[in-house]
Amino acid sequence: MVDSIKILLCEDDRVMANVVKKYLDVRGYEITWCDNGNAGLKAFSKYRFDLCIFDVNMPYKDGYTLAQEIRNRDKYIPILFMSSNTLPKDKIKAFRIGADDYVAKPIDVEELLLRIEVIMKRQNSQPKVAEDNESKKTKIQIGKYLLDFPYQKLTIGEEERKLTTREAELLRFLYIHRNDLIKREFILQEVWGDDDYYKGRSLDVFMSRLRKYLKDDPGIEIINVHGIGFKFLIADEVEQKEGEEEGKGNGE
CATH class of the missing domain: 3.40.50.2300 (Response regulator)
Structure with missing residues (x-):
């Protein structure tokens, strides 16, 4: 049933x-x-x-x-x-x-x-995050970076980088689904609109760009899970989540 x-x-x-x-x-x-x-x-x-x-x-x-x-x-x-x-x-x-x-x-x-x-x-099977609220944010704090989504700007300290529309969409999407395994097909379908072979090659290029853009925060990592997809990890949030789970375990 x-x-x-x-x-x-x-x-x-x-x-x-x-x-x-x-x-x-x-x-x-x-x-x-x-x-x-x-x-x-x-x-x-x-x-x-x-x-x-x-x-x-x-x-x-x-x-x-x-x-x-x-x-x-x-x-x-x-x-x-x-x-x-x-x-x-x-x-x-x-x-x-x-x-x-x-x-x-x-x-x-x-x-x-x-x-x-x-x-x-x-x-x-897709990762569930509190997306309704976060997808409406116009300014998103991503580790040490600030993404101004409407203006497609990524800043850290005094340094500012202008993103393309696709780069901004992909970065926000990764942040919404942060710390979860995200399947390649899901990313392609939701950000590109389809999951054909050539779009898949394009996705790898965009991931490489984002890694370079975010390199000044060692707490941010984009992991390629071979044959499945990606994980967008933010160290502070991972540690906080693990601490909360450990606390719950000690309290039982």
Whole structure:
């Protein structure tokens, strides 16, 4: 049984929607169904969801537009498209918007369930940090450095460095997920928008740049975990966390 995973299903075909909804209901998912894109956006604004499933061709607001508007509000919620549009260009458009998966109609509900399970497993494996508050900060203290995100400036003492947009986005992302193992695919998907081979090579270049930019604080370290991803470590916070855990252990 699935533990209270809430899904927003936007599908204008009532028969298809009923089949999918009943199948997922039986397996413990909580389904909110909308038959058009406008209703879907209103539901997303009102309730909390763990996953979105969108048809592409819907009245009032198509699935692509709906997904883009939701991505502007929430960068991380998984989105799965199901559509009779099966041309490569349709799938590419969906993935560029930020889709996690794309299923062709007619839908095999068993396959759909397995794809949902894979998406949620991947989602739950990502590091969870108090991101909501920290992602809204405009100035972030990173060890001895100060990142002024809107102006893309990194300062330490009297020294100031102008960052590119991508460098600033990557550094803030690493800080939000600091002291955790961050998978390469997760970084590429969230910062670059996809995880293809060439973007992966670009990521390595950017990591090397950030290491150079942060070299004046020996307490900051970017570790490459071969074949998996990276760890962005800030020594003071690691020591503080270990001290707190040791204190809890002594108190038991």
